[in-house]
Amino acid sequence: MAAVLVFVIVAVVAVKTFSYGVWEAKRQNTEGAAFAIILALGNVVLAVRYLVKYLT
Secondary structure (H helix, E strand, C coil), X not given: CHHHHHHHHHHHHHHHHHHHHHHHHHCCCHHHHHHHHXXXXXXXXXXXXXXXXXXX
């Protein structure tokens, strides 16, 4: 059950981080936008790995 809670929390934070990356991209800050988007996607990938490992 803890893995599901971790996944939900990480997903919420990743959505906010991704939206910040899009906002930075609109402001023409490509390096900051790329970093924020990659950070958000990386966090989701790690949370999914943890969830799969926990459930199997």
